[in-house]
Amino acid sequence: MLPLSVEQLKWFVEHAGLIVAAPFLAGFLIIMGMRASKFLSMAVSIGAVAYGLFHSLAIFQALVSHAFPDPYFQQNIPWFTSSSFTLSVGVLVDNTAALMLIVVTSVSLLVQIYTHGYMRDDAGYSRFYAYLSLFTGSMLGLVVSTNLFQMYGFWELVGVCSYFLIGFWWHKESAAKACMKAFVVNRIGDFGFLIGTLTFFLYTKDFWGAGPVLGFVGPNGTDLASVIHKAAAAGALNDSLLCFIACLIFMGPMAKSAQFPLHVWLPDAMEGPTPISALIHAATMVAAGVYLVARAYPIWLNCDGSAGTALTVVASIGAITAFMAATIAMSQYDIKRVLAWSTCSQLGYMFVGLGVGAFTGGIFHLFNHAFFKAMLFLCSGAVIHGLHGQQDIREMGGLKKSMPIAHICFLIGTLSISGFPLFSGFFSKDEIIGAAMVHHPFIGWLMLLTAGMTAFYMFRLYFMTFTGEYRGSAHPHESSAAMTWPLLVLAVPSILTGYLGFNIANLQPALAGASPEHGLPNHFAAFIFGPNGPHFEGANVTMMGISIAVGLAGFFIAYLMYLTRTLHFNKTFAESKEGMANLIYNMSFNKWYMDDLYFGIVDRVLLPTYKNVWTFVDMVIVEGVVNGVGLITMSIGEVLKYLQNGRGQYYALVIFAAVAGIAWISYILPPH
Amino acid sequence: MSSDSHADDQGHGHDSHDAHASSEGIPESSLQDLILKGVTIVAAVALIGSGFWWKMQPLPEGGHEAGHEQSHEPGQSAGQVEHAPAH
Numbered sequence: 001m002l003p004l005s006v007e008q009l010k011w012f013v014e015h016a017g018l019i020v021a022a023p024f025l026a027g028f029l030i031i032m033g034m035r036a037s038k039f040l041s042m043a044v045s046i047g048a049v050a051y052g053l054f055h056s057l058a059i060f061q062a063l064v065s066h067a068f069p070d071p072y073f074q075q076n077i078p079w080f081t082s083s084s085f086t087l088s089v090g091v092l093v094d095n096t097a098a099l100m101l102i103v104v105t106s107v108s109l110l111v112q113i114y115t116h117g118y119m120r121d122d123a124g125y126s127r128f129y130a131y132l133s134l135f136t137g138s139m140l141g142l143v144v145s146t147n148l149f150q151m152y153g154f155w156e157l158v159g160v161c162s163y164f165l166i167g168f169w170w171h172k173e174s175a176a177k178a179c180m181k182a183f184v185v186n187r188i189g190d191f192g193f194l195i196g197t198l199t200f201f202l203y204t205k206d207f208w209g210a211g212p213v214l215g216f217v218g219p220n221g222t223d224l225a226s227v228i229h230k231a232a233a234a235g236a237l238n239d240s241l242l243c244f245i246a247c248l249i250f251m252g253p254m255a256k257s258a259q260f261p262l263h264v265w266l267p268d269a270m271e272g273p274t275p276i277s278a279l280i281h282a283a284t285m286v287a288a289g290v291y292l293v294a295r296a297y298p299i300w301l302n303c304d305g306s307a308g309t310a311l312t313v314v315a316s317i318g319a320i321t322a323f324m325a326a327t328i329a330m331s332q333y334d335i336k337r338v339l340a341w342s343t344c345s346q347l348g349y350m351f352v353g354l355g356v357g358a359f360t361g362g363i364f365h366l367f368n369h370a371f372f373k374a375m376l377f378l379c380s381g382a383v384i385h386g387l388h389g390q391q392d393i394r395e396m397g398g399l400k401k402s403m404p405i406a407h408i409c410f411l412i413g414t415l416s417i418s419g420f421p422l423f424s425g426f427f428s429k430d431e432i433i434g435a436a437m438v439h440h441p442f443i444g445w446l447m448l449l450t451a452g453m454t455a456f457y458m459f460r461l462y463f464m465t466f467t468g469e470y471r472g473s474a475h476p477h478e479s480s481a482a483m484t485w486p487l488l489v490l491a492v493p494s495i496l497t498g499y500l501g502f503n504i505a506n507l508q509p510a511l512a513g514a515s516p517e518h519g520l521p522n523h524f525a526a527f528i529f530g531p532n533g534p535h536f537e538g539a540n541v542t543m544m545g546i547s548i549a550v551g552l553a554g555f556f557i558a559y560l561m562y563l564t565r566t567l568h569f570n571k572t573f574a575e576s577k578e579g580m581a582n583l584i585y586n587m588s589f590n591k592w593y594m595d596d597l598y599f600g601i602v603d604r605v606l607l608p609t610y611k612n613v614w615t616f617v618d619m620v621i622v623e624g625v626v627n628g629v630g631l632i633t634m635s636i637g638e639v640l641k642y643l644q645n646g647r648g649q650y651y652a653l654v655i656f657a658a659v660a661g662i663a664w665i666s667y668i669l670p671p672h
Numbered sequence: 673m674s675s676d677s678h679a680d681d682q683g684h685g686h687d688s689h690d691a692h693a694s695s696e697g698i699p700e701s702s703l704q705d706l707i708l709k710g711v712t713i714v715a716a717v718a719l720i721g722s723g724f725w726w727k728m729q730p731l732p733e734g735g736h737e738a739g740h741e742q743s744h745e746p747g748q749s750a751g752q753v754e755h756a757p758a759h
Contacts, residue, residue, distance in 0.1 A: 001722050001725035002718075039704055042704060046708070046711065050711060050714075050715065053715060053718065054718065057719070060722065060726075061725075064726060064729055102719075110715070113708050113711060113712055480705070482709075485709060488716075489716040489719070489720075492716070492720050493719070493720070493723065496720075496723060499727065500727060503731070520731070521732050522731070523729070523731065526731055527726075
């Protein structure tokens, strides 16, 4: 595709670190002085990520065309050396990383172009570009990390940058609280990640040989899976311990990818400017958790490589989150918050995919979701921009006439996320639900129900925003080209990327009644696993049919409620004052009371406990020690002051007694 | 209702760091917009073109049973074992 020779393609693979370095350099240049010029800030930031996209596409081309013949490229330099081990940092490029590099750089580039239109009048324009560059660089560093320690470092950098970006309008109290909430919740998850990583290191430290410690891949059996096998064979590790470690590390993805019960920060993160909402929800931050589970997948397996309890935990957490977030999204009125809850839900699908063994399905949904969710968020930003800050969908309606580009792109995103046939979300979601049905039928049915709910809340959002009559008081207008062109670009992959993970040749045998267990490979799965990878599944037309029917049911209910308004269940629920309908509506509207629960625990349990502990430690222990030392010193001084009496005979007596005492001690001590 | 404060904050610096930056808005028909349109087109062609190019690449002959994927570092003959989903 790119007109590059084999040697040039190899060069790009072997210099993948430049993709990470470029946005970091751009961020520092802006901070160090370039921020004085809006044009320079924008140019250097967008230039860096555009270079990253070009470089990423070259790497992808090298790996697909086998111009770079090895399955991966890895380069490490020592970072911390002790007598028994060396921690290293480096760059790892393989097929999974290559795809993620494209996702991160392409979405970030389009978001940064959009930012120019969205933030052009904001005084913090340059600062925002600096943060965007650092955020993108941190995520890219995470993607190419060679080991868990390095990934943890970039993981934290992503968290710090998201703190700055969510709280970008820090003078707003809600934004300041939201960034603090995101930071604190992520620290809880990160603590688990760190403790899990250190525990894993503790039990495997003797088995890394010449490979990078805690490395994902390595020579001569020093990759993650082989080290686990060796540690288990030597008795240093067993399935229970590995499961415990996996659950600890999984706390990190639970927080970063907003999974129950550490999901509460994500909807509040909408306080940041919309471009950053798009970036966080599509390609960076939330994707990091899914990527970590995929990258360090052997940790979530048993020691012998079979599926174990940890994978069930991953699938269960994902299923709970997907269902819970979908129920909440159905009753929200803030356009960005509905999308935020949909992100929680879709991330749940990805974890279900990874947890039930649909490994490529999980990554494929991450890949598809990145494009259509970025587009949906940018569309919502265009709507908010066109309505001068209005986010309540009850004050919208009829915007398809005044915002035709945002309308058509939002519709494409809605169809895709709802799993409408022939759109990208259909293929990946179907793969996940199909695998869940086989291995965990309950989770499978729950995901199917959630798919119907997804179609309902997304079309509710679409109908309330773009159809009917305009209910607000602003003067809606389409946004500038800088904001609409990125939407049009994202619309293309939002429709088409699904076909990369689907082989149409599988359809004919499936329609003829062939079993879906075995089929022909598709481009996505073959790229992730390589030609000698696992078996490829065929099309499951029964599951496709059920999935389409459930999605259509969600669509029709939304259609009858919010477009034709012939069905009034929504009013029945919203206006009910008692009974089950009232309970269900309040649960949904109040986000399952999770915030109330957490704030209740913090306000009524943690803070009073902390205050009591603080009072005890500060007043009793700290002040007690300080005052006690002073009192003792004063008392000793009071006694000793009488020894200082100014009489020569008394001093001579003391000296004599001391000399006699030393002589006596010397006498009674045994000779050496 | 929470609101995106974009509209409220236009043109007002709230950070001393921002005070160094120009607080003037950028007109919609500026040179920057023109350059960005070009960048958008090039990025779109590269991204979408790569997708189509990938789809045109031949697929492997067929799949194998779930198991292992052999992989190795450049210059290494021995392989590392990467586990496929074990279900």
